Amino acid sequence: MGSTIIGCGKSLPALEVENDELQALVDTNDEWIATRTGIRSRHIALTESNADLGEAAARRALGWEPSGWTQRAIEADEIDLLICATVTSDVVVPSAAGMLKRRLGLGNAIAFDVNAACSGFVYGMTVAETMMAASAAGTVGAAGRNPVRRALVVGVERLTRLTNWFDRNTCVLFGDGAGAVVLEWDEERAGIIGSYLVNEDDVTNALTCPSAFDAPQPFDRSGVSLAEPIPVDRAQDRIDEELATLESVQAGEPRQVLRMDGPRVFKFATAAMTEAVHRVLDRSNLTLDDVKCIVPHQANERIIKYAAKKLNRPLDFFQVSIGDTGNSSAASVPMALADAYASGRIKQGDKVILTAFGGGFTSGAVLFEA
Secondary structure, eight states, rough: OOOEEEEEEOOOOSSEEEEEGGGSSOOOHHHHHHOOOOOOOEEEEEEOOHHHHHHHHHHTTTTTTTTESSSOOOGGGGHHHHHHOOOSSSSSSSOHHHHHHHHHTTTTTTEEEOGGGGGHHHHHHHHHHHHHHHHHHTTTTGSSOOOOEEEEEEEEGGGGGOOOTOHHHHHHHBBBEEEEEEEEEEHHHHHHEEEEEEEOOOTTTEEEOOOOOOOOOOOSSSSSTTTSSSOHHHHHHHHHSSOOOOOOOOOTOOOOOEOOOOHHHHHHHHHHHHHHHHHHHHHOOOGGGGOOOOOOOOOOHHHHHHHHHHHTTTGGGGGGGGGTOBBBBBGGGHHHHHHHHHHTTOOOTTTTEEEEEEEEEEEEEEEEEO
16 A cells, blocks of 8 residues: 555746857857756746746646646545645745645645755655555554545746856756646555655755845844834845845846855765665665666756666666756656656556755655556
């Protein structure tokens, strides 16, 4: 018995930006980007919000709209849990999951977010499976827990909100999008067989993005009496100084934008992906020969090629979808998984590994039987 995927969907913003269009911003071209990353275009959300993208992907996974893969349509009141993996929620409060719950009308669902950067969807899947198993009939203590029979796990990002469009090393990488899966507890199917999660300290801050939530405090820091509150207009000036502006980015002083030490991240990612695959196989008492395919985080095609070489498998053993999406962080794995289902690559009974790595440093893998 296990948590089985019964629906999968994805959503991309309408605007697709090809590599050559970035030449107006930085010294680059299609050949430079494609040969180093495997990316030829990415989708950028100009009018779509994080919630818009997440809702569209969820509706397809639930079978409410076409273009998704589903075994059957799921009613709104059948979903007991909604986990949203994201680092780019539209607002701080409510959570992205809370907003999706309301939009989708999931009246019975528990809803919360997971932030594990690009590994967020793999972490979210593991949390959902654990909660489902803990509440399953016959499990010790199940009667005292929220019953979770079906779960919706969404990965959604608008990374282009955090992109420094004048940094050639990062602006070519990122894109926006959303992916979603529906999990159902099934006493007669294996579902998720094993998982592996790990965090390695990013001691050099190789991948980071500052917060813009540092509002000014009304406390004395420079001899100003607390009896003299900071005027509202001055307070707003202090907030504005902390936020990224076009002028500050062009001057090389970006604030809330992604910053990455490419070589350090590459070294971590290549080791983390292969380690996660080996560990989840060991925990599941399986070998790579038992697996139909691997669906990895789509950060850079070079990383996937390196992992293929280390695992002694051809590149086509991996689902590679980065070409027209770029790195979409927590949305990356579920969107690639949706592509694999839509193409007929994954069939019932196939064993599949999902694996990801991200800032933090986070990494992990989930092995399931379709």
